[in-house]
Amino acid sequence: MKSIFYSRFFILLPWILIVIIVIDIDTKRSSVRNTASFYFSRMGTVQQRQQDVRATRSSSGFGSNGTSLPVIYAITPTYSRAVQKAELTRLANTFRQVPQFHWIVVEDSNSHTELVSRFLARSGLRCTHLNVFTPRRFKRTGMPRATEQRNAALGWLRGHRTSKDKGVVFFADDDNTYSLELFEEMRSTRRVSVWPVGLVGGRRYERPLVEKGKVVGWYTGWRADRPFAIDMAGFAVNLQVILSNPRALFKRRGAKPGMQESDFLKQITKVEELEPKAHNCTQVLVWHTRTEKVNLGNEPKRQRDSVFIEV
């Protein structure tokens, strides 16, 4: 009797161990799915499908500690120019390391461009690709930029996400520089969170001034009288706030340059409700870098190279 018990035990024990190990591997793999190896494996023709499958899988994704991690929705307006692919490349290189990340790229164009479509398909990121053309009359100096694109992304979120989805929305322009810590800071946004931005407003940095955990003013070099004297890269909004304020949008009518952020934030929050991040707004984790316009003075008038090369 005893020997039968032992033999059964020794037959069952290792199978149980195998099951435990396999479950353990699966959990760990999902947390490193955002790595370069995945990126490199995605060179085939089934890219779009893989991407969709992955999106479905990860939208119910859990952090490595078992709790579900809110998805970070980064909204990036972009437009065709010499440095576009370069900018998107280094953005993707950063975003690929952020867990539970969803990139909403909105082109200023009448249709998806081939360059951006191909780029996103190979990026290894969960992406939504939108486009909306900004009418020429809005493309003058002094006019706010990318208004239509940001609103298109907000519209997409309102149409495709529900009160059950946990997420944080962030406006990630394509020429800024983002540290990975920034995304971990913003992930816990309950309503609207804020933090310093480097190299903006003619200063080394701008930041919300914090006292006893509340925002009480703004350290800025430019129009300190703005209700929210903050750059587009300086705040994040909980997805549910976006969904429960369906009419909150970026404005064209009556909007002044530099007032887009204030005009938008006024519709969804108050200064005293803001949640300061980055050690009470004392760390710069994002920089408002700008890339020089490219000199193409030596570009030949007629195509002189024997092949077409995408840049």
Place this chain on the structure above:
Amino acid sequence: MKSIFYSRFFILLPWILIVIIVIDIDTKRSSVRNTASFYFSRMGTVQQRQQDVRATRSSSGFGSNGTSLPVIYAITPTYSRAVQKAELTRLANTFRQVPQFHWIVVEDSNSHTELVSRFLARSGLRCTHLNVFTPRRFKRTGMPRATEQRNAALGWLRGHRTSKDKGVVFFADDDNTYSLELFEEMRSTRRVSVWPVGLVGGRRYERPLVEKGKVVGWYTGWRADRPFAIDMAGFAVNLQVILSNPRALFKRRGAKPGMQESDFLKQITKVEELEPKAHNCTQVLVWHTRTEKVNLGNEPKRQRDSVFIEV
């Protein structure tokens, strides 16, 4: 007899499976060591030590397919300026995804600056931090830049690596944009490899012209008569070529701007020996982006903020 055989088989089989699975996990873990999770775990005070341990571990590192992967030594000269930390941040975000990577950062300064030291210690990358000050007389417009810094890095490699080390050396300026594919292309460099560079020389791109697998000329908009009409970001050199040509250096004396690359490459190779990468030099995988100088016009003359914030 038969039943004893079966029972032994069913007892042994799962144990064998467990051993196989455990070995498999260990192999896979080592190949994802370069990820964000590692980066985030490195926030304590034992950073330098961890880094050294890691360097030792990975210097005998093997690729996931069991063959040893040559280390990529990226040499990055850098100097203090408003956008320095931003530039290093997005570079590190890219490099962190390159397996078997060793970053040699050379500051133009009399000693290691605190900003760069702190940054590298937290970067999650295997780093060597050097510094050498460029004399003021060499800092005029039209003079070649970063000569002393690149030579210091070459000197370090010659002093710390031997004929047993497998590696590839690449000059990675701190404002360029690098795709991950670039590093996989250069990793197989036997002597000197070359590829196109985007947004350089007043053109969308420059590239070596290739016929039957050999470089036969240069598509360039500027001084096509240079022996090697190529940008610093357009080539990589096998470590053994650097070691076996101990006097090959970047020159100050007699060097003209834009001729640094040619002057250096002339000392170690010939045009007909160059190895074309990136699909016979038809893909742009690196871009010569430049970041705008920051406007600090609104920076207060006296320190007006209550805390010091690193940017």
